Amino acid sequence: xxxxxxxxxxxxxxxxxxxxxxxxxxxxxxxxxxxxxxxxxxxxxxxxxxxxxxxxxxxxxxxxxxxxxxxxxxxxxxxxxxxxxxxxxxxxxxxxxxxxxxxxxxxxxxxxxxxxxxxxxxxxxxxxxxxxxxxxxxxxxxxxxxxxxxxxxxxxxxxxxxxxxxxxxxxxxxxxxxxxxxxxxxxxxxxxxxxxxxxxxxxxxxxxxxxxxxxxxxxxxxxxxxxxxxxxxxxxxxxxxxxxxxxxxxxxxxxxxxxxxxxxxxxxxxxxxxxxxxxxxxxxxxxxxxxxxxxxxxxxxxxxxxxxxxxxxxxxxxxxxxx
Ligand SMILES: [Zn+2]
Numbered sequence: 463x464x465x466x467x468x469x470x471x472x473x474x475x476x477x478x479x480x481x482x483x484x485x486x487x488x489x490x491x492x493x494x495x496x497x498x499x500x501x502x503x504x505x506x507x508x509x510x511x512x513x514x515x516x517x518x519x520x521x522x523x524x525x526x527x528x529x530x531x532x533x534x535x536x537x538x539x540x541x542x543x544x545x546x547x548x549x550x551x552x553x554x555x556x557x558x559x560x561x562x563x564x565x566x567x568x569x570x571x572x573x574x575x576x577x578x579x580x581x582x583x584x585x586x587x588x589x590x591x592x593x594x595x596x597x598x599x600x601x602x603x604x605x606x607x608x609x610x611x612x613x614x615x616x617x618x619x620x621x622x623x624x625x626x627x628x629x630x631x632x633x634x635x636x637x638x639x640x641x642x643x644x645x646x647x648x649x650x651x652x653x654x655x656x657x658x659x660x661x662x663x664x665x666x667x668x669x670x671x672x673x674x675x676x677x678x679x680x681x682x683x684x685x686x687x688x689x690x691x692x693x694x695x696x697x698x699x700x701x702x703x704x705x706x707x708x709x710x711x712x713x714x715x716x717x718x719x720x721x722x723x724x725x726x727x728x729x730x731x732x733x734x735x736x737x738x739x740x741x742x743x744x745x746x747x748x749x750x751x752x753x754x755x756x757x758x759x760x761x762x763x764x765x766x767x768x769x770x771x772x773x774x775x776x777x778x779x780x781x782x783x784x785x
Contacts, residue, residue, distance in 0.1 A: 464490040470760070499542055501577075512524075512587050531563065560598040564606045564608050565595065596674035661691055680720065683724055689725075708743065744782075763776075
């Protein structure tokens with residue numbers, strides 16, 4: 463099993479990342495957060511970091527954050543594009559603009575693809591992770607009812623898009639997200655056809671309620687542009703038993719594949735605190751047959767109190783699961 467780490471702190475954090483230490487403890491892959499607003503001014507620093515990590519032998523995967531906030535789990539991450547292109551934002555079922563661009567808006571799609579091509583060209587990474595591409599949903603209010611979505615829905619279903627989130631609308635949203643991922647993957651592969659694309663669906667242990675457009679993983683994983691899934695295990699939020707949650711989520715992902723056998727790896731929140739159970743969770747994932755675990759993130763693990771003592775425990779655990 464490979465153990466990776468997410469570096470989410472932006473350019474400022476990259477300067478402090480101890481590449482040699484990560485190498486010594488057995489980390490094999492780096493998932494580097496790449497922020498829209500930072501890339502405007504700090505692309506060179508990002509590129510230098512990715513280059514040094516790749517030449518040190520790490521697999522480097524870029525995680526674009528911001529960028530119209532279609533791929534963006536964290537509402538706190540800003541997007542200058544969202545601030546300056548109100549007319550391209552999703553419209554919710556109450557007629558309001560959301561802080562998220564619409565993945566069906568042609569203007570946004572063109573800008574996003576061109577940004578990803580530039581990013582792929584500047585940062586010589588191994589792949590990209592599309593983190594929770596989604597439509598807006600909050601307490602029964604959903605998006606998107608913009609003119610493009612309405613038009614596409616009518617073309618697909620032959621009736622006006624309804625006000626309620628019925629099965630046809632859910633299907634339409636899932637299909638739209640798959641098309642968005644196809645466009646994103648095509649953009650980076652236009653630069654280098656070897657660049658892989660992973661998708662992280664919205665984290666859930668219950669896939670019966672698809673509110674964001676990504677809860678049906680089978681459609682995502684069967685998509686030709688997707689090379690694998692990354693699944694965040696929300697055991698802390700759900701008060702689930704972590705070993706059980708890891709096992710369930712992983713078998714759910716494997717069962718979701720009807721005609722493919724693409725790798726699904728998992729993400730777990732990590733820190734030196736005993737209640738985060740990092741070592742136990744690594745062992746459970748290994749036991750469940752998970753090919754890779756990504757620990758999130760560098761700051762919460764290595765810049766936390768107790769990090770010095772934790773490093774050797776983590777190193778031992780990685781040695782055990784890497785055998
Ligand atoms: Zn729309």
